[in-house]
Amino acid sequence: MDRNQISKWLKNPGKMANKYSFHVVYFCTGCGIIEIPPSITTRWDAERFGIIPVATPRQANLFLITGYVSTKTLKPIIRTYEQMPDPKFTVAFGSCPINGGMYYDSYNTITSLDKYIPVDGYIAGCMPRPEAIFIGITHLWKLIDMDKADGYKRYREDYVHYRANQEQLFGELDWPPLFSEENIK
Amino acid sequence: MNELKKKLLSSFDNVEINIPEDNRMIVITKKESVLSILSYLKKMGYNHFALESCNDWIDDNEFELIYILSAYLEKDEQYQDKGKRNIILKTRISREKAKFITIIDIFENAEPYEREIHEMFGIYFEGHPRLTPLLLERDYDIPPFRKDFDTNKYVENTFGKIPSIKERKKEKNERT
Numbered sequence: 001m002d003r004n005q006i007s008k009w010l011k012n013p014g015k016m017a018n019k020y021s022f023h024v025v026y027f028c029t030g031c032g033i034i035e036i037p038p039s040i041t042t043r044w045d046a047e048r049f050g051i052i053p054v055a056t057p058r059q060a061n062l063f064l065i066t067g068y069v070s071t072k073t074l075k076p077i078i079r080t081y082e083q084m085p086d087p088k089f090t091v092a093f094g095s096c097p098i099n100g101g102m103y104y105d106s107y108n109t110i111t112s113l114d115k116y117i118p119v120d121g122y123i124a125g126c127m128p129r130p131e132a133i134f135i136g137i138t139h140l141w142k143l144i145d146m147d148k149a150d151g152y153k154r155y156r157e158d159y160v161h162y163r164a165n166q167e168q169l170f171g172e173l174d175w176p177p178l179f180s181e182e183n184i185k
Numbered sequence: 186m187n188e189l190k191k192k193l194l195s196s197f198d199n200v201e202i203n204i205p206e207d208n209r210m211i212v213i214t215k216k217e218s219v220l221s222i223l224s225y226l227k228k229m230g231y232n233h234f235a236l237e238s239c240n241d242w243i244d245d246n247e248f249e250l251i252y253i254l255s256a257y258l259e260k261d262e263q264y265q266d267k268g269k270r271n272i273i274l275k276t277r278i279s280r281e282k283a284k285f286i287t288i289i290d291i292f293e294n295a296e297p298y299e300r301e302i303h304e305m306f307g308i309y310f311e312g313h314p315r316l317t318p319l320l321l322e323r324d325y326d327i328p329p330f331r332k333d334f335d336t337n338k339y340v341e342n343t344f345g346k347i348p349s350i351k352e353r354k355k356e357k358n359e360r361t
Binding site: 070071072075100104105106107108110111112114115154158161162164165168169170 | 320321322323325329334336337339340343344345346347348349350353354357
């Protein structure tokens, strides 16, 4: 253990444990999934940063959205995000989830992802290399230290607005609201 | 290829044939004789249906349907000398009455292609067992692959009109 961080561990052990054990669920949209196999295997070895891929969203706390999001894949993304246990963090890859990227005028690619689910960080690039993914993860550590990676809290607070946006895009949704009004309070 | 060209010309009217390369033949025909030409070619050994596609020629007010066939090399020894041979069959239908007959009776694997063309171009295939949505999630007024579908306008009207969470909050605060 790093001696400089002992005070941090004693202060807030839960947060530190979250920080160094990211269990990742990938959503394989678009081109970004090509970067994932080299970064989780021996060439770049994501496990030295405490990142490990898991099978299901119910075991995960980091959600990587790798590439553009079409309207059809947005539904499973929302469902996956809602299944993950708190605290959970979302990182979106590339320029497409930010503003549509090269698909800015596509008939079925949504232009900005953070209208539908909260996004804690974006990694710029088209596509970002595995080094950029790890830099993004270290930035996420800093954000967690400063309590700024609060996407899951925002999702709970503003769930009415997120749900309204999702319903404006899809019409009626197939699943009931995640939080009732009592839960939000 | 040249033998097949002669045979096709002798047995069908309304057929225009080009051979741009050694292994490729383009057959342009009227829509009435598509089914008979396809079944004829299938008998001749071109029994691999590779692709069905569609083009929107908005200036001519027509859709162009394209069928690509090729032969399995093992079956016919005469095709083995110069590699795989493709036949491209083209036909045109009018844009207003976008209707055509399905070719599932001849090539069964045309089903997903026809579903996709129905979804993207709005062409109705008579006799198709299920023309249900295949790829798209939303309903579109104009099918999205038609040339008169304005993507910029569509993006503005749907994705652009959805407010961000900050704007939603502001609205709510102003109301209360």
